[in-house]
Amino acid sequence: MKVVDRDKVRNELLTILTELREDWEYSNEITEQTGIFSDLEFESIDAVALGSAVEEHFDQSLPFAEFLIKAGERQVKDITIGDLLDFLMANLDGAKGRPK
């Protein structure tokens, strides 16, 4: 089984977001503690687009809708970059759902 390096995944995830930060007029540093809704001011559709970007970057289909909906069901106040990283660490090496 392929070993996924958390630091590597975090750096790549932060790179995706940091590249767009200026366009979003978000001047703070993006860290694992950054909330996608409270800090980055995402709408729900932005979270979906983030999922697509992550899938594209890692070239792997991921159960991102399940992740977002379960977070909603738990009534969590926000999803942090750290939460997203945890999700990626749990799923990057065992993706399901790729169209065959």
Added chain:
Amino acid sequence: MSGPVILFGLDGATFTVLDDLVRKGVMPCLGRFMASGARGTLLSTVPPLTPPAWTTLVTGRTPGHHGITNFLQYESDDSRYLRLVTSRELCCETIWSIASRQGRRAGSLNFVAHNPAPKINGYVIPGWVPWRWVKKHSHPADLIDRLKGEIPGFDVRELALDLKVEQKAIAGEMIEDYESWIDLHIRREPQWFNILRYQMKHDPCALVGVVFDGVDKLQHLLWEHLDPNMEPQSPSEDFLRIRRHCWDYFRQLDRFLEETVKSAGPDGHVFVVSDHGFTGSGETLFINTWLEQQGYLTWAPGVEVAPDNSHELLERRPYNLSALELSKTRAYAHSPGSNGICIPVKGDRGDVGVTPEEYESFRAELVNALRRRCVDPETQEPLIADVWTREEVFHGPRMGLAPDLTVGLRDNGFFSVLRGSQALKRRPMVIGTHHPAGVLIVHGPGVREGATLQPAQLADVAPTALYALGLPIPEDLEGSLVTEAFTPEYLAEHSPICGPATVRPAHLPPDESRDRAYEPESEAEVLMRLRALGYVE
């Protein structure tokens, strides 16, 4: 080498409205374009819904093959969770890719299910992407920054989907603010057109497509102002003012078309196409409420009845199934646009639903119930005009993603998936809804001037566009070349060529069964095959 081929997409355009606008002098260029081109009805997918329809148009394949069946699809074959469709769900090659693979640059603007953008030889700015992600999901990576620097007034926020505003409008919250809604689209469309104009000048492509989706958006809310058959005998000043404002939107589109035809030049072909047509709908069927009444569905505790003043047309939010008591549910609908009913089968997406052995008989029972018992309580007339199984309308390798049943309502409307206080409600006003009859108008060299075409299928556009481009038509396309759009002389001089099958999109794992070598056929064999298919006489 032929001139460029430009697909000028008008989402939801129908001849009912376009012919009226030409008659009233609102769209004079379109009038000239139709008079010097060939026109006909373009039949949409079942259901006539934007994602499967546009995807069929740009792939020449049907939804069971290309894999885009709705706005929302199950995340995977065994998931209960729904996601918005993206290019990763697309299982067939697009015409942009087919052309660019053969050395022709291609450009695609505002097409659904194109995000993240496929890396073609050309450019792609996908539609249905929120502004924060347009740059990331476009191709090439520097395109948006370049356009920002080069196009005065370029504003990615105006260009992009703003779901918050759109949901308000489609939920009826902006129902009294029509003019802001029209203005939004009068501002948005030039953003797309300015890109088209800039790219045609600075990065000319052999094949370009653009979708203007305001046509659909205006018709949904303002159908009464656009359908000539609904024009009141003594229209109020408000009605006339709003209609004039709608016409401003269409006048602008007419200018865009005029400039596009000019840019295409005398050797270029321009196709005006729509993904579906439009009509009026005056009632709402709350399908899940009807299923509840029939004992097929149980709501989860606490699910509230939708308010009577809801003007819901479409609710595209990712919808999870927590609104239902799945263990007591044998049929449900999860999204209104698909008009699709799902039958949970034990073992497929969890341990709920009917057993695999019960499935066929249960589905037949449900079809019968929908046809016979889903009736108008006042007249006892059936509310459902058609019921299709997924084998009938989604046949293909991706059929498993489609709903088990798809229904066509008597007024062509979309049902609501909300919990209603009753199964059928009259709408407070007639709203616009999708109709299968869209538009196809072909213009350019060799096109039969003023011809009226037999109804074509959406899947016919891809082979016809490739033909106009001078490229072979891949052998696995399901659509056919619309030969009657062209003169016999043109067809004789430009013999249609059947080419190798399309290529599997790069994001999919390899399919060994398709990885076979293509053996070129002789010209005579190709012609014989095309004759058999009716492509040439």
